[in-house]
Amino acid sequence: xxxxxxxxxxxxxxxxxxxxxxxxxxxxxxxxxxxxxxxxxxxxxxxxxxxxxxxxxxxxxxxxxxxxxxxxxxxxxxxxxxxxxxxxxxxxxxxxxxxxxxxxxxxxxxxxxxxxxxxxxxxxxxxxxxxxxxxxxxxxxxxxxxxxxxxxxxxxxxxxxxxxxxxxxxxxxxxxxxxxxxxxxxxxxxxxxxxxxxxxxxxxxxxxxxxxxxxxxxxxxxxxxxxxxxxxxxxxxxxxxxxxxxxxxxxxxxxxxxxxxxxxxxxxxxxxxxxxxxxxxxxxxxxxxxxxxxxxxxxxxxxxxxxxxxxxxxxxxxxxxxxxxxxxxxxxxxxxxxxxxxxxxxxxxxxxxxx
Numbered sequence: 001x002x003x004x005x006x007x008x009x010x011x012x013x014x015x016x017x018x019x020x021x022x023x024x025x026x027x028x029x030x031x032x033x034x035x036x037x038x039x040x041x042x043x044x045x046x047x048x049x050x051x052x053x054x055x056x057x058x059x060x061x062x063x064x065x066x067x068x069x070x071x072x073x074x075x076x077x078x079x080x081x082x083x084x085x086x087x088x089x090x091x092x093x094x095x096x097x098x099x100x101x102x103x104x105x106x107x108x109x110x111x112x113x114x115x116x117x118x119x120x121x122x123x124x125x126x127x128x129x130x131x132x133x134x135x136x137x138x139x140x141x142x143x144x145x146x147x148x149x150x151x152x153x154x155x156x157x158x159x160x161x162x163x164x165x166x167x168x169x170x171x172x173x174x175x176x177x178x179x180x181x182x183x184x185x186x187x188x189x190x191x192x193x194x195x196x197x198x199x200x201x202x203x204x205x206x207x208x209x210x211x212x213x214x215x216x217x218x219x220x221x222x223x224x225x226x227x228x229x230x231x232x233x234x235x236x237x238x239x240x241x242x243x244x245x246x247x248x249x250x251x252x253x254x255x256x257x258x259x260x261x262x263x264x265x266x267x268x269x270x271x272x273x274x275x276x277x278x279x280x281x282x283x284x285x286x287x288x289x290x291x292x293x294x295x296x297x298x299x300x301x302x303x304x305x306x307x308x309x310x311x312x313x314x315x316x317x318x319x320x321x322x323x324x325x326x327x328x329x330x331x332x333x334x335x336x337x338x339x340x341x342x343x344x345x346x347x348x349x350x351x352x353x354x355x
Contacts, residue, residue: 006119007091009128015091015116021100022122030193032093032125033201038076040069040100069103077107089114097121126193129200136203137229140168144234145345146216146315146325147242149179149307150249150256150299152333152341153215156242159342166212173198176222178215179307181270183222185259195224213345216319239319240345244330246303252333253299264290278306 012018018035020027023046027037041049045068053061081088090108094100097120108115118124145153154171161167175189176182183189190198206212216239219231244252260267268287275283282305289298316322328344330337 006097006117008119009124012091012118012125015089017088017090019090019092019104020122021092021094021104026095026122029191030122030126030197032122033197035093036080038080038104040072040094040104041065042072045072069100073104073107076104077111081108084113086112087114089116091116091118093118093121093125095121096123129193129197132200132204133196133227134229136200136206136208137227137233139208140203140206140233141208141211142234142237143211143213143345143348144216144237144239144319145213145242146239146319147244148249148311149303150253150333151242151244151330152252152256152338153242155252155256155333155338156341156345157213157215159339160213160346163339163342163346165342165346166206166210168199168202168206168212168214170199170215170217170226171221173202174221174224176224178217178221180273181257181260181267185263189222189224192224196227199227216315235318236320238321239325240348241325241327242330242341243327244333246300248331248333249303250296250300253303254295257295257299260290261293261295264293274306 007015012032018032020031020035020037021040022031022037023039023041023043024037025043027035027039031037045065049061049065049068052064084090090113092101092104092108092115094102097118101117101121105115105117120127145157147153154169154177157167157169161169171178171182173190174195175184175187177184189195214234216234217226217231219226219228267290271283271286271290278286282301286298286301289295319325326348328341330341
């Protein structure tokens with residue numbers, strides 16, 4: 001049985017099992033991809049220990065904590081790890097690579113497994129994620145898809161991916177469509193840290209010698225912020241504009257946002273956020289249409305009065321290569337047309353260098 005120095009983040013791939021010994025709440029916020037959560041303290045237990053540490057004494061906190069950890073470890077040994085073979089080699093981590101993962105490693109080694117501890121714990125992994133993003137972003141040969149709301153940019157992006165192109169689907173990672181009405185029903189956005197973990201994971205898999213297609217985004221997608229370096233790089237990169245007709249865009253929006261008609265109260269509440277920009281009279285009309293289920297009238301005015309003016313103002317201001325963009329016209333955004341749009345975009349010989 002090997003008792004090596006704690007394992008570094010760069011060595012994670014050598015282990016068949018990664019065990020996160022933190023609480024379920026910490027795990028949910030973010031974790032190393034592929035890790036399984038085997039907490040040595042529950043959310044409630046950790047809160048209790050923290051209170052005792054501050055209000056009674058560190059000794060009392062450690063004494064009670066040790067009994068809780070022992071009980072939880074016993075349960076994991078009896079259930080979670082019951083089927084693991086003698087040559088099982090798990091890597092264990094907690095917040096900083098301290099007592100929680102150390103306790104688990106000690107017991108797993110006593111059983112006979114070659115368990116190892118991650119040096120620096122989750123904090124060292126988090127540090128590496130930030131470093132990876134900063135290192136990879138400047139090397140990305142981005143092709144930025146732009147187009148007014150309803151231009152099927154995300155669908156075109158996914159079609160490009162199906163056709164073999166490299167894609168970074170930021171809205172997919174953020175689990176949000178990026179607009180005022182973009183939150184997905186019943187789907188929570190990831191935490192900021194988890195979004196960045198997923199982004200770093202996708203970036204690592206890219207071939208940096210080939211173009212990467214990305215949708216032109218604001219600095220925030222819902223409540224998730226994009227790395228500043230990525231926003232800057234995106235705004236300096238070559239742009240391709242999808243120039244779809246208002247009729248094609250409206251038809252696409254009615255398909256893509258059909259679910260909004262199922263939760264009228266939420267839709268009306270979100271429309272209310274635009275009162276300062278659009279005025280009370282317009283918002284009252286839009287909310288009335290929402291309640292009546294008249295999404296065609298609502299979306300047509302939303303496009304014409306809100307999204308389109310906003311789009312016209314922002315693109316030339318934000319994208320340095322906007323004036324050199326190729327525009328691809330589309331008077332239909334059916335599934336077949338989206339596949340054809342993707343083929344045309346992939347066929348463009350956009351300049352590789354970033355100015």
